Amino acid sequence: MEAAAAGTNYLNNGYGVTSWLLTKDHKRIAILYLISITVMFLLGSLFAVGIRVELLTPQGDFVGADTYNKLFTMHGVVMVFFFLIPSIPAVLGNFLVPMMIGARDLAFPRINLASWYIYVFGAAFSMYAMLAGGVDTGWTFYTPYSSASSNTNVIPMALGIFITGFSSILTGLNFIVTIHTMRAPGLTWFRLPLFIWAHYATSLIMILGTPVIAITILLVALERGLGIGIFDPALGGDPILFQHLFWFYSHPAVYIMILPAMGVTSEVIACFSRKRIFGYGFVAISSLAIAIFGFLVWGHHMFVSGQSVYAALVFSVLSFSVAIPSAVKVFNWTATLYKGSISFEAPMLYAMGFIGLFTIGGLTGLFLSSLGLDVHVHDTYFVVAHFHYIMVGGAIMGYQGGLHFWWPKMFGKMYPEGPARIAAALVFIGFNLTFFPQFVVGYLGMPRRYHAYPDEFQVLNVLSTAGASILALGYLLPAFYLLWSLKYGKDAGPNPWRATGLEWQTASPPPTENFESTPFVDEDAYEYGAREAHVV
């Protein structure tokens, strides 16, 4: 076992500001991303607080309708484009992809650093849009409202999203090239950790989807700036075309959020069940299947927008088919648990939470992809609850679980287990209390994006706001104990979880070059049985 205490690692290899701001080390860039997206997460959460406080009472007494429109718009924009999309790939992926495949860095370190600067530059534009008075179009920027009617700061916000898109494209490009060309000797495709498969599939979506929203949002900005009519029906344009182009990216974008969380879950479930993942090949290929299917289902956002009924029929069938690879994953994780030596450290709690919440989110997705039922629940809180089960219950649970799982690797210190378990429980309870009532209130007919509502919906909304307070505690708690652990945490050692995977075979925190010598791989992923007491 390597001596973690001796020698330099990526954290103490230079302390100056420029040693961070000009770093080409994928691990330091991951930390830069971690700090930036945490700031954006806090900002997005503040907008959510505004929304939930307003919805405590049926009347619009905390904020007016216009302010409320801005709150939910900026909550959506910040959370989707500046937190969820970069969250796992740009932080954990950046840190772990090279380490898991036994490489010294990503293929293009300078492009990696550039992607962070592009992200910050885009975030600056969106911050400007918010400080200048905000945007009220909804995060979907539907035309012609966004291009012709809204009198808020659509152009700087659109440019912010346009710019940030390129950071996502460059990250995806870097991952694809790195995974293809820089695997350690012996590390064949079907020996790769499932985290890598998930990031490969995610990167495909980033490369093939993001440019479409980039050009679309640029057209909206041009339309607004110059008064041309590409999506404005008054000038001959077609607003439905905007919706097609928008969702061509923004539906797959949901898979950019959820696939990496699935990758984290696979790693964590295998580790804390001390078992090889059940059906490795199926889980690996199902990531690619989700990425591919994900590109063919965007029309399910437009069942009531006036698209052809035949197109809607096809989109409905294809949307149902996404359930197949998703279920393959859920059943395989469950089968992995079967007869495993399970222990419930905090990452495992998040992973179990992920499975349950993702399943509810996925099954309610089937409601929404049914043509008839969707007419009833379209644009209600049922939809809001559904996608928060995927994005918050799925993606953020995965991110939190992954952050705890690899925290000892990133910083060489253990987080305190007790508070971490409490935080995981708070997140699970708070989350369900926040969003489960929204399924009910949505099914009863409460539309999304209104600041006032009929009196009979108040109880469910108060429950939801109460849940959000618990959820907020669950998110704040880790901020304290994780920072605490940096100074006072126990030394982690190279492999505190006795996990398989190349990233655990080097010191924590890892040296700048990751490994002392290029590792050689002669076994499949997750050989927990073989490594321990020779029980399967």
Place this chain on the structure above:
Amino acid sequence: MSDAHAAVAHQHQFDSAEQQKDAATLGMWAFIAQEILFFGGLFVTYIVYRFTYPQAFHDGSHHLDITLGTINTAVLIGSSLTMALAVHAAQTSKKNNLVFFLVATLGLGSTFLGIKAIEYSHKFHEHHVPGLSFDGPPNMELFFSLYFAMTGLHAVHMIIGAAIIIVLIFQAQRGTYHSAYYTPVELFGLYWHFVDIIWIFLFPLLYLIGRH
């Protein structure tokens, strides 16, 4: 690396120059894939409106200068030829040829942009610039919005390309590229041909379809 035939240096994250080349090549192809989707949004928009407003698009294409468009197509294909010859010169370590063909590519690319600028200025005189000064039948404005968006985005790619060629010319002059190391020239060639191919689609869609 003073000796051109010694092992070529590679960046620290790679094990060999060969691995570095493989990575760079795949990276460029992946970049071109995202470029196709980037332009793809505009092509889809074009197709939708072409079918919605066939007459307006028909009329619009008659207002484009087919002579200048044809000359520009020839100029751009010519620049792809000189670029291909530049890659060949780099592969065979012919430094003077490399510099010559890169300069020729830059010259042809600039010619294309110059002719494009003349066409654009004609559109201003004819009041065919959507948003700024437009005077024409309804829906033809959509045609010209797409004309400017598509050729404009293409021109931006040409300008970026021209800036990169200038860097390549200086490096070639210093003898950076030779038979053992010519990846940047080759990959820039890929990019340049891609930009050329975009025009090969734009020219018939905007200038030719609907003409007799």
